[in-house]
Amino acid sequence: MLDNRIGILFNASMLRGLTRGRTRHEAIEYYEEAAKRHGVVPVYFRLEDVDVRSLQVTAYVRRHGMYTRKRMTVPTVIHNRAIYFRSDSHVKVRALVNRGIQLFNQVNRYSKLTIHELLQRDPALVPYLPDTVRAVHSNLLKMMERHHSLILKPASSSVGKGIMKLDRTPRGWQAMYPVQKAAKGNRWRTMESLDHALPGLIRSRLSRATYLVQQTLPLATFRGRPFDLRVSVQRDASRNWQITGIVGKVAPAHTFLTNVAQGGTVHTFEEIAASSLPSFPFHKLRQRVSSLSLLIANHLSQQLPHLADLGLDIGLSPDGTPLFIECNGRDQRYSFREADLFTEWKLTYENPIAYGASLIYEPQYAPPVNVH
Numbered sequence: 251m252l253d254n255r256i257g258i259l260f261n262a263s264m265l266r267g268l269t270r271g272r273t274r275h276e277a278i279e280y281y282e283e284a285a286k287r288h289g290v291v292p293v294y295f296r297l298e299d300v301d302v303r304s305l306q307v308t309a310y311v312r313r314h315g316m317y318t319r320k321r322m323t324v325p326t327v328i329h330n331r332a333i334y335f336r337s338d339s340h341v342k343v344r345a346l347v348n349r350g351i352q353l354f355n356q357v358n359r360y361s362k363l364t365i366h367e368l369l370q371r372d373p374a375l376v377p378y379l380p381d382t383v384r385a386v387h388s389n390l391l392k393m394m395e396r397h398h399s400l401i402l403k404p405a406s407s408s409v410g411k412g413i414m415k416l417d418r419t420p421r422g423w424q425a426m427y428p429v430q431k432a433a434k435g436n437r438w439r440t441m442e443s444l445d446h447a448l449p450g451l452i453r454s455r456l457s458r459a460t461y462l463v464q465q466t467l468p469l470a471t472f473r474g475r476p477f478d479l480r481v482s483v484q485r486d487a488s489r490n491w492q493i494t495g496i497v498g499k500v501a502p503a504h505t506f507l508t509n510v511a512q513g514g515t516v517h518t519f520e521e522i523a524a525s526s527l528p529s530f531p532f533h534k535l536r537q538r539v540s541s542l543s544l545l546i547a548n549h550l551s552q553q554l555p556h557l558a559d560l561g562l563d564i565g566l567s568p569d570g571t572p573l574f575i576e577c578n579g580r581d582q583r584y585s586f587r588e589a590d591l592f593t594e595w596k597l598t599y600e601n602p603i604a605y606g607a608s609l610i611y612e613p614q615y616a617p618p619v620n621v622h
């Protein structure tokens with residue numbers, strides 16, 4: 251009998267939520283529905299519960315609306331939704347892949363610098379990438395010569411955490427930095443310095459973690475606030491990359507971060523485009539954003555191990571040029587829900603399942619696995 255299980259790999263906290271019916275942003279119901287439609291059975295587990303040698307795992311399976319634990323062999327196809335920060339976890343994931351398991355989205359968090367360096371190798375992508383370098387002293391000085399506004403970002407952070415901004419003033423530079431973590435968003439402070447001397451506080455933050463320094467992109471605005479787009483790019487049942495959905499994220503007043511976790515608000519791309527770039531035919535704009543996103547996904551998936559599911563942050567310049575901001579390996583997907591784009595939201599769950607089902611049902615066409 252054909253083994254039609256699809257593994258869904260979660261971090262421990264998410265798996266605890268599953269058994270309690272509280273998985274926060276992860277909409278388990280959509281995995282279950284999609285699995286039914288594609289003739290597969292989802293089984294959920296943590297990496298800790300996998301024994302690589304015997305290829306046995308203790309996983310949760312839904313039965314009569316309840317999740318029950320079951321000892322079983324490791325499924326041959328796994329959708330990774332976990333992020334690992336420890337190298338022993340990465341070693342274990344690689345061991346599974348080496349045993350022939352098809353685990354997609356093998357690594358879910360890359361350094362922003364790694365992604366930038368990979369993208370820069372493709373000349374077709376270079377015009378869409380912000381000038382970006384590691385934030386060491388000599389690079390900072392060069393970037394201050396070249397640009398009048400700079401963004402400082404931790405290389406491996408997310409949801410807008412730790413990001414700072416530098417703006418040229420008539421006398422020197424003004425730094426804008428967050429001072430405290432509030433429940434929603436940051437409180438911002440500014441500090442001015444003369445010439446190229448950065449305030450001590452900024453220098454000390456830069457020394458505590460790896461940061462990158464990037465030109466501030468000239469982003470188009472919506473009602474006077476900068477916005478960018480979350481583009482879900484996924485492989486579907488055809489195994490090709492396609493655009494699942496696009497949603498706009500708008501920064502709160504007086505700041506520059508569009509992250510929903512930082513108080514950003516979501517709007518449909520149509521609404522934003524009609525107001526911000528009214529002279530531009532919407533279908534053309536969407537086409538530009540989609541082509542760039544597909545180019546990025548295709549390029550990255552040739553360089554990184556088994557990618558199938560990305561959430562890109564793409565900005566638009568006031569003349570309608572798409573600009574790359576960030577590539578998320580584990581898209582949280584909820585910005586589609588926030589914007590009432592329920593069809594797209596559901597599809598972000600369905601496509602990985604459809605892709606996984608295609609690997610189960612037609613294994614002879616499995617994508618080439620990059621060895622790293």
Ligand SMILES: Nc1ncnc2c1ncn2[C@@H]1O[C@H](COP(=O)(O)OP(=O)(O)O)[C@@H](O)[C@H]1O
Binds near residue numbers: 478507
């Ligand atoms: N170079 C840039 N120019 C203008 N805005 C930027 C730039 N980089 C980041 N931002 C803003 O900051 C937000 C967060 O940056 P991002 O690179 O996506 O990091 P994170 O992983 O924290 O989401 C972006 O969605 C965008 O609103």
Ligand SMILES: [Mg+2]
Binds near residue numbers: 409410563576
């Ligand atoms: Mg982002």
